[in-house]
Amino acid sequence: MARTLRSAAVATRPAATHARVRRIELVPLEDDFVLVTVLMQSGGVRQIISRADRALPREDLTRFSNELSEKLADKTAGQVRHALRAVSEGARPFASVAVRLLQQAQEQAFADVSLEGLAQLLSQPEFAQSQKLRPILEVLEQQPMLARFLAESLATPGVQVIIGAENRLEQMREASLVLTRYGSEEDAWGVLGVLGPTRLPYWRAVPMVRFMAELMDVVASRPGR
Incomplete structure (x- = not known):
């Protein structure tokens, strides 16, 4: 996803997030x-x-x-x-x-966040200016903050498109995200998606993220995973 969309890809492992x-x-x-x-x-x-x-x-x-x-x-x-x-x-x-x-x-439960394609993100002309990129990097480098941001952004299932100023975190308002859950709602679920500039090709990003989530659903449902 990162290479195809020239953006950063984020993912977490499935975890039992419904603490009761x-x-x-x-x-x-x-x-x-x-x-x-x-x-x-x-x-x-x-x-x-x-x-x-x-x-x-x-x-x-x-x-x-x-x-x-x-x-x-x-x-x-x-x-x-x-x-x-x-x-x-x-x-x-x-x-x-x-x-x-x-x-x-x-x-x-989301403390372990994987990030790939940072070089793709850095190559975007919008982030050539360090003052725009620095706040985003601060969030990406702070796993607890990023984990909390992902969990709050996916309070409901389905693909979520968060564009610029719609981000809850002020540091992320120069970027856009396409995120979704994968796994079992009743058992354990993880997060995957992409992060890029606000001109992200959403028409490609949304179906790609949805397709990857469907693949991960299959993997996560296999016995002995």
Whole structure:
């Protein structure tokens, strides 16, 4: 894809990105600090120390833990966010913390991003000026930032075309991307696509990215992959 479209190609390995709640534990610390622990269905654990608006007794935190674990069980970050209104006012701040922890787990799933065709990108006349190219390179070099950008850009399945100023990251607004998912929505999925100038030949890029995703679907579905 990189050579054909004279652009950079990006891809991630399939990963179980739908981090889901198994249980949420709240443990009181000193003063008004609370240790928030999210145990996920995958067996993963995420923790953070959060500050409440006041010191809370252990009994209240135990009640909030049970409420959150019951109401948010098996939910993803997005589903927890939509369920915030169903949570009691006292437990709601901790549910919001759980959303952040689940999002972190999702983003980490994309931490290993492969990039090819950087030379093709550098050869484009739009990027002859370093001030336009430098912000893009900064994103490409910072794997966590790039992983988060890819995950947020593909909140829904299907080929996504992101042109210039439509990019969520300001650093990427001199470029365009054509991205899609591949793999299983229920099991694990990865990202692939191309990054180039805003005059990217979309009429070629979109079907090419879609075709490559279909090939990767076949590869990812093979036993013992």
